Amino acid sequence: QVQLVESGGGLVQAGDPLRLSCAVSGRSLHIYTMAWFRQAPGKERNFVAGISGNGDSTYYADSVKGRFTISRDNGKMTVSLEMNNLKPEDAAVYYCAAVKYGGPTLISTKSYNYWGQGTQVTVSS
Secondary structure, three states: OOEEEEEOOEEEEOOOOEEEEEEEEOOOHHHEEEEEEEEOOOOOEEEEEEEOOOOOOEEEOOOOOOOEEEEEEOOOOEEEEEEOOOOHHHOEEEEEEEEEEOOOOOOOHHHOOEEOOOEEEEEEO
């Protein structure tokens, strides 16, 4: 079992970068597929990016491909989301998620059984 705590959200201007972090407590992080989701007000929670247990495979939503990068450091028990060229439509609460095994292409919220509390990202135009 793992616990997830996100950090790094904030208010930025369109075009700015921002880096989110997810601190993971527990053991054997390498067996967990990790992902970032986001949820804007009044909308569903949507997949943003996923990364395999050993970090050698990643998968991105089309809307963020080329701008966002997901990475992980299993030794430091952290997962990061580097976001570049942020757009107003990227504004949302961002959630870190985990599931044992699986793979980075798991894009459904139902596939993940561990969630953080979320961190707010606001992008002004």
